[in-house]
Amino acid sequence: xxxxxxxxxxxxxxxxxxxxxxxxxxxxxxxxxxxxxxxxxxxxxxxxxxxxxxxxxxxxxxxxxxxxxxxxxxxxxxxxxxxxxxxxxxxxxxxxxxxxxxxxxxxxxxxxxxxxxxx
Amino acid sequence: xxxxxxxxxxxxxxxxxxxxxxxxxxxxxxxxxxxxxxxxxxxxxxxxxxxxxxxxxxxxxxxxxxxxxxxxxxxxxxxxxxxxxxxxxxxxxxxxxxxxxxxxxxxxxxxxxxxxxxxxxxxxxxxxxxxxxxxxxxxxxxxxxxxxxxxxxxxxxxxxxxxxxxxxxxxxxxxxxxxxxxxxxxxxxxxxxxxxxxxxxxxxxxxxxxxxxxxxxxxxxxxxxxxxxxxxxxxxxxxxxxx
Numbered sequence: 001x002x003x004x005x006x007x008x009x010x011x012x013x014x015x016x017x018x019x020x021x022x023x024x025x026x027x028x029x030x031x032x033x034x035x036x037x038x039x040x041x042x043x044x045x046x047x048x049x050x051x052x053x054x055x056x057x058x059x060x061x062x063x064x065x066x067x068x069x070x071x072x073x074x075x076x077x078x079x080x081x082x083x084x085x086x087x088x089x090x091x092x093x094x095x096x097x098x099x100x101x102x103x104x105x106x107x108x109x110x111x112x113x114x115x116x117x118x119x
Numbered sequence: 120x121x122x123x124x125x126x127x128x129x130x131x132x133x134x135x136x137x138x139x140x141x142x143x144x145x146x147x148x149x150x151x152x153x154x155x156x157x158x159x160x161x162x163x164x165x166x167x168x169x170x171x172x173x174x175x176x177x178x179x180x181x182x183x184x185x186x187x188x189x190x191x192x193x194x195x196x197x198x199x200x201x202x203x204x205x206x207x208x209x210x211x212x213x214x215x216x217x218x219x220x221x222x223x224x225x226x227x228x229x230x231x232x233x234x235x236x237x238x239x240x241x242x243x244x245x246x247x248x249x250x251x252x253x254x255x256x257x258x259x260x261x262x263x264x265x266x267x268x269x270x271x272x273x274x275x276x277x278x279x280x281x282x283x284x285x286x287x288x289x290x291x292x293x294x295x296x297x298x299x300x301x302x303x304x305x306x307x308x309x310x311x312x313x314x315x316x317x318x319x320x321x322x323x324x325x326x327x328x329x330x331x332x333x334x335x336x337x338x339x340x341x342x343x344x345x346x347x348x349x350x351x352x353x354x355x356x357x358x359x360x361x362x
Contacts, residue, residue, distance in 0.1 A: 008202045015205070025350035027265050029204035030343040036208030058206030061199060062335075065325040066167040067149045068200045070175065071193035072264060073168055073286055073322075074145075077176030078186040082280045089247030093257055094284065097240035098291045098318050099299065101261060105232030105314035105341075106305050112227040113307065118220070 003050070004057035011035040135184070141175075141192030148174040161329045163297040168322055169290055200321070204263075207324075207339035214336045221309050225340065228310070232317045232341075233348040236261040237356055251361055256280040258353045260288045263320045266346045270353050285320070292319020293326035308334040316341030 015032030018024065024031070036058075043051040061068070083090055134140040152170035159165035179189055190197070211218060240257045249257075255276030259267040264285045268278035296315040305311055308331045315323035316338030324342060328335030 005202070008205045011205045011208075012201050025266075026343070026347050027204070027263060029201040030346060032201070032205040033208045033211070033339075033343060036205050037212055040208060040212040055209060057202070058209045061203040061206045062209065062328065064149075064153075065203055065321065065328055066153070067146075067171070068196060068203055069168050069286075069289070069322050069325065070145055070149055070171045071190060071197040072200075072282070073172035073290070074175045074179065074189060074193065075186055076283050076286045077172060077179065079279060079283050082277070082283055086244075086247075086249050086253050089244045089249040089253065090257065090284065092247055093240045093244040093249070094260065094288055094291055096243045097236060097260070098288055099295060100239045101232050101236040101318035102292065102296060102299055102314045103303070104235040105228040105317050106300065106303065106310045108231040109224040109228035109310035109313055110305065110307060113221070113224040113310065116223060118224070119307075 001053075001056045001060075004054050007039060007051070007054050008032075008036065008057055008061075011039065135188060138192035138195065141184075141189045142195060143192075144178060145171070145175055145193050145196055148178075156329075163294055163326070166290070166293055166326070168293065168325065204321075204339075204342070207336075207342075210332060210336040211340060214333060217309065217333070218336070218340065221313075221337070224310070225313055225337075225344070228313050228317065229341070229344050229348055232314065233261075233345055233352060236318060236345075237349065237353050241356070241360055245360075252276060253280070254360065255357060257284050258357055259349050260284045261318050261320065262346045262349045263342055266350060270350055274354060274357055286322070289319045289322025292323040296323060296326060297330060309337045312337035313341045317345045320345075 012029050012032040014035050015030065016028030018031050019026055019028040039051065039054065042048070043054060148171045149167065151174065152167040155170060156162075156165045156167045175189075179186070237258045240260055241254055244254055244257050255274045256271050259270040259281065262285070264282055267281050267285045271281040272278045292315055296311070300311045312327045312331070312334030315327050315334070320342050324335060324338035327338035
């Protein structure tokens with residue numbers, strides 16, 4: 001568990017250093033995700049004993065992903081007044097845009113998948 | 120017999136000075152919310168993030184606690200968002216064959232979805248007479264909070280407003296995605312997951328993992344891809360829109 005967490009944090013650290021150091025528009029943890037894919041490839045290719053138990057901490061975090069958004073979500077409760085002035089425009093824009101984005105994304109995905117003969 | 124009021128006060132000061140109280144409250148609220156969600160068979164409206172936020176937010180308001188105090192405890196949970204993003208590599212690796220086979224459908228959904236997310240938010244807000252400040256804040260609302268805030272900040276907007284809009288977008292996506300996709304008759308969990316990750320980032324992804332591991336995997340990929348795509352198109356789009 002601890003070794004697994006250290007590997008994950010190491011990947012994130014590498015991602016943050018690269019993102020900030022090179023001024024990339026990608027968040028550090030997303031680069032860390034790519035680095036973690038590299039770690040998993042290494043594990044598959046060379047099976048070093050040090051990477052044998054690399055999964056538990058990650059599995060644990062993903063199983064409780066909802067919990068991790070609670071602190072940020074609570075921030076909305078305390079900041080609702082920033083919405084007050086133009087709440088109707090904001091509510092309409094968020095509702096319409098989120099639903100439309102879901103529909104356009106899923107339909108685009110399916111159209112191309114079907115063209116490729118994927119079920 | 121009346122308790123010593125100054126003793127109660129000392130206890131309250133102790134609890135509000137350290138992170139223990141609000142860290143415990145956050146975990147307890149989530150435990151209750153997750154239990155309710157499981158009891159409801161993971162019904163989309165019984166969303167654990169929303170329920171936890173209402174429980175904790177209510178307690179903060181009732182106790183007159185400000186967010187900065189709360190966050191001193193909650194930051195330990197908030198910090199784990201970064202490691203959790205890294206951990207998305209695990210399901211990605213597990214499903215890598217399916218992911219590689221889906222590269223072209225994902226690319227199509229990414230381009231169409233990313234443009235739709237920004238343009239439709241701008242168009243509706245503009246039609247309702249929103250100010251330029253609001254337009255700048257709402258355009259990146261579908262991407263993960265850190266990236267959205269830096270896009271808004273780079274354009275001279277208010278990142279705090281963006282943060283609130285990003286979280287609300289995540290909640291809306293997580294609440295509507297299941298009934299919407301069922302209504303559209305979409306049974307491809309790659310497509311369902313990718314759409315919700317693109318439209319409503321991590322909160323949508325958390326919902327996707329509740330429904331199906333493949334959906335969660337593709338939602339996680341969409342968060343990363345849309346962060347890059349939006350960081351490129353939104354500044355360009357807003358310069359045209361506001362000129």
